[in-house]
Amino acid sequence: xxxxxxxxxxxxxxxxxSKLLLFLxxxxxxxxxxxxxxxxxxxSLEELPIAVIDEDNSALSRMIIRSFDSSADMQVKYxxxxxxxxxxxLIRQKVVLxxxxxxxxxxxxxxxxxxxxxxxxxxxxxxxxxxADAGANTIIATLEAGIKYQILSKKGxxxxxxxxxVQQIQNDNMKLFNPALNYHFYLTxxxxxxxxxxxxxxxxxxxIAKEFDMKTVSPMYETANKSVLxxxxxxxIFYTAVSFGHFEILYRLIFPxxxxxxxxxxxxxxxxxxxxxxxxxxxxxxxSSVLKTQANAFKGVLLISAPAFLLSGYTxxxxxxxxxxxxxxxxxxxxxxxxxxxxxxxxxxxxxYIYPYIVHLLILAIAFFAxxxxxxxxxxxxxxxxxx
Amino acid sequence: xxxxxxxxxxxxxxxxxxxxxxxxLICFAAPMVYxxxxxxxxxxKRAGNINIGVxxxxxxxxSRELIRAVNASPELNPSGGYASPxxxxxxxxxxxxxxxxxxxxxxxxxxxxxxxxxAVGAVNAGNFLVSSAVLKKVSAISxxxxxxxxxxxxxxxxxxxxxxxxxxxPLRADNxxxxxxxxxxxxxxxxxxxxxxxxxxxxxxxxxxxxxxxxDGGQKELYEAAGGSWTAVFLGKSLPYVFVGIALNLAGxxxxxxxxxxxxxxxxxxxxxxxxxxxxxxxxxxxISALFNSPxxxxxxxxxxxxxxxxxxxxxxxxxxxxxxxxxxxxxFPSTYAVNHIRILILGDAxxxxxxxxxxxxxxFALLCYFAARLVERKTRRIFxxxxxxxxxx
Numbered sequence: 001x002x003x004x005x006x007x008x009x010x011x012x013x014x015x016x017x018s019k020l021l022l023f024l025x026x027x028x029x030x031x032x033x034x035x036x037x038x039x040x041x042x043x044s045l046e047e048l049p050i051a052v053i054d055e056d057n058s059a060l061s062r063m064i065i066r067s068f069d070s071s072a073d074m075q076v077k078y079x080x081x082x083x084x085x086x087x088x089x090l091i092r093q094k095v096v097l098x099x100x101x102x103x104x105x106x107x108x109x110x111x112x113x114x115x116x117x118x119x120x121x122x123x124x125x126x127x128x129x130x131x132a133d134a135g136a137n138t139i140i141a142t143l144e145a146g147i148k149y150q151i152l153s154k155k156g157x158x159x160x161x162x163x164x165x166v167q168q169i170q171n172d173n174m175k176l177f178n179p180a181l182n183y184h185f186y187l188t189x190x191x192x193x194x195x196x197x198x199x200x201x202x203x204x205x206x207x208i209a210k211e212f213d214m215k216t217v218s219p220m221y222e223t224a225n226k227s228v229l230x231x232x233x234x235x236x237i238f239y240t241a242v243s244f245g246h247f248e249i250l251y252r253l254i255f256p257x258x259x260x261x262x263x264x265x266x267x268x269x270x271x272x273x274x275x276x277x278x279x280x281x282x283x284x285x286x287x288s289s290v291l292k293t294q295a296n297a298f299k300g301v302l303l304i305s306a307p308a309f310l311l312s313g314y315t316x317x318x319x320x321x322x323x324x325x326x327x328x329x330x331x332x333x334x335x336x337x338x339x340x341x342x343x344x345x346x347x348x349x350x351x352x353y354i355y356p357y358i359v360h361l362l363i364l365a366i367a368f369f370a371x372x373x374x375x376x377x378x379x380x381x382x383x384x385x386x387x388x
Numbered sequence: 389x390x391x392x393x394x395x396x397x398x399x400x401x402x403x404x405x406x407x408x409x410x411x412x413l414i415c416f417a418a419p420m421v422y423x424x425x426x427x428x429x430x431x432x433k434r435a436g437n438i439n440i441g442v443x444x445x446x447x448x449x450x451s452r453e454l455i456r457a458v459n460a461s462p463e464l465n466p467s468g469g470y471a472s473p474x475x476x477x478x479x480x481x482x483x484x485x486x487x488x489x490x491x492x493x494x495x496x497x498x499x500x501x502x503x504x505x506x507a508v509g510a511v512n513a514g515n516f517l518v519s520s521a522v523l524k525k526v527s528a529i530s531x532x533x534x535x536x537x538x539x540x541x542x543x544x545x546x547x548x549x550x551x552x553x554x555x556x557x558p559l560r561a562d563n564x565x566x567x568x569x570x571x572x573x574x575x576x577x578x579x580x581x582x583x584x585x586x587x588x589x590x591x592x593x594x595x596x597x598x599x600x601x602x603x604d605g606g607q608k609e610l611y612e613a614a615g616g617s618w619t620a621v622f623l624g625k626s627l628p629y630v631f632v633g634i635a636l637n638l639a640g641x642x643x644x645x646x647x648x649x650x651x652x653x654x655x656x657x658x659x660x661x662x663x664x665x666x667x668x669x670x671x672x673x674x675x676i677s678a679l680f681n682s683p684x685x686x687x688x689x690x691x692x693x694x695x696x697x698x699x700x701x702x703x704x705x706x707x708x709x710x711x712x713x714x715x716x717x718x719x720x721f722p723s724t725y726a727v728n729h730i731r732i733l734i735l736g737d738a739x740x741x742x743x744x745x746x747x748x749x750x751x752x753f754a755l756l757c758y759f760a761a762r763l764v765e766r767k768t769r770r771i772f773x774x775x776x777x778x779x780x781x782x
Contacts, residue, residue, distance in 0.1 A: 036696060039710060041710075042710075091732060091736065091738045109558060109559065114560065117559065121565050129576075133563065144557065144560070151555060163504070164504050165502065165541065168534035168538060169506075169534050170507070171530050173511070176513055178514065186514070195695070198691065302691055306694060320432045342514050347481060347514070
């Protein structure tokens with residue numbers, strides 16, 4: 001136990017002497033947390049710029065334009081004269097949606113001839129397109145209901161009858177766990193945790209690589225009483241403790257700073273965070289056992305951890321990924337961690353719901369740790385043989 | 389700068405790319421792995437077969453017909469057998485289903501009497517892609533499902549079929565999606581990822597190459613090959629990576645994107661903007677390499693750079709919706725001028741006039757990086773570190 005502690009203390013001293021490692025420990029996560037925290041701060045997209053082509057220029061068409069302009073989602077920024085002009089604005093990304101009201105629109109509605117409002121949506125950005133599309137369709141459905149009601153009333157239907165016919169099936173839709181569909185609450189914590197994941201793998205990767213770079217493997221080995229297991233345990237314990245500091249900063253400081261509520265003081269997030277740290281650091285240790293230098297470790301971590309968030313299933317469900325990819329993503333510690341984190345953070349659930357993810361992370365931790373133990377032992381023994 | 393000095397450095401760098409295992413892996417193997425990974429990741433294009441638990445308390449012909457309509461939708465995969473909404477909700481918590489659809493008792497009676505009937509939908513909004521697909525589909529099904537009953541009621545009141553049918557939808561939204569007609573998630577994400585991968589690969593490759601010069605002590609050789617000209621070093625070292633970037637970009641446009649059914653139409657225009665972006669990124673990587681003394685420090689800086697710059701580019705969250713301080717910060721990243729525009733060029737057809745401004749900004753950025761790197765080099769001698777003073781060269 002004493003040798004494990006000595007390795008941890010030794011690691012602490014190395015970090016204090018290295019500006020780069022201090023930068024990685026403190027400045028890198030702080031800067032990324034602050035930058036990423038601000039991106040989705042507005043939570044939802046409001047007043048998306050839209051353009052209108054009104055060829056009817058009637059009371060009804062002006063009422064429709066007012067409805068679009070007064071909705072929270074959209075703002076009529078431009079009144080254009082033709083479709084080509086609208087196309088130009090869409091390519092220049094000045095507007096996300098264009099509404100086209102055809103000639104004789106009001107007259108045809110009065111004649112009870114079904115009419116269409118053409119909605120051109122720039123769908124290159126799925127998020128803005130979804131919001132604008134849903135907003136436009138809601139406004140048009142409301143207008144349609146009004147028109148339908150007026151016609152039915154004129155045809156002799158009572159107020160109640162007309163109202164019931166306007167919307168025969170009413171959908172009472174509930175958006176569970178994020179009723180306002182707030183992007184900030186949804187995406188930002190996941191992005192922060194993916195940064196932490198990158199950092200944890202890097203800690204693990206540099207822990208061994210730097211010893212080889214600085215040619216301090218022998219003193220490290222001596223400190224651990226020539227036990228590779230103690231070396232790895234000492235380093236893992238040290239970086240897990242450091243990462244707990246990061247978790248504390250994230251949960252206690254960054255979350256409240258950006259207005260995100262999270263009940264982190266219960267046992268579930270602490271235990272879960274611990275498993276995540278060990279699994280990610282072990283993956284880093286494994287990488288550093290394979291990649292020989294610090295520079296290689298950096299490159300390896302950069303290349304491996306960059307797509308982890310996209311593959312984690314946090315935004316794009318694993319269930320719709322191809323089978324082989326759905327299996328592959330399970331070996332990335334971020335995947336089970338974010339799945340379990342959603343349970344705690346979004347759904348406010350306890351340990352009963354996250355234990356499968358805890359088991360998943362522990363299996364990964366043991367597998368990575370064991371592999372890095374075998375490889376590091378081989379490297380150290382080979383190095384000793386070469387020296388002899 | 390003499391052309392010969394530039395060609396010396398250029399040829400030397402090309403040789404290094406193909407003889408150093410690290411650079412070869414970064415420039416060719418890594419993009420191939422990324423390309424395969426991402427093109428398979430979004431192969432299903434959009435959310436489909438979403439598990440939805442159906443609870444039918446009405447158990448009537450109308451409710452069963454409604455369930456059949458849910459069943460027929462390719463987006464939804466209904467699973468019945470739930471005795472109560474609570475039971476279905478428990479399965480949402482266990483991630484067995486993503487949504488529930490509850491038809492209460494008396495639903496069909498209300499419809500027949502011409503009263504509004506209520507159906508309850510609940511969706512796990514912990515995943516926006518799934519929840520928006522479910523909400524959109526459930527609303528559309530409810531809207532269309534009541535048409536038959538509507539027409540029956542109106543015909544009982546003396547309407548003929550045609551006028552009753554016309555009255556069901558007196559006004560419609562004719563939705564036309566520009567650039568991404570099927571509203572595929574893959575068309576939204578893959579072009580942006582192509583640019584992100586390009587940026588990541590070029591930054592790591594250039595920084596690794598300069599780092600290698602520092603570690604292997606190749607600066608003297610580099611210096612001699614360049615005839616002491618900083619411009620020859622800058623151009624000779626960066627142009628091979630510009631060519632690598634162009635090759636990767638074309639591979640993305642002609643292999644990765646078509647694999648997902650995305651076919652770029654403005655290829656020339658696209659190549660011009662992408663090349664300007666590649667030049668800006670390569671120049672920026674040389675500047676980063678000059679700014680930091682150790683290879684590890686420059687790679688650490690890149691680690692900090694990649695994800696925020698992609699998100700600040702406005703590819704998902706529009707730039708105007710960012711807080712002012714982030715809008716200002718985003719102005720200093722080339723990805724802000726490239727990602728959205730390149731995506732539009734990939735998905736749609738745009739004339740060259742739309743690309744003049746982005747190209748001008750990106751090339752100015754490259755030029756700015758050249759001057760900044762030159763200034764840093766003069767002050768620190770980090771790339772020509774073997775000779776601290778210029779007088780020693782003569």
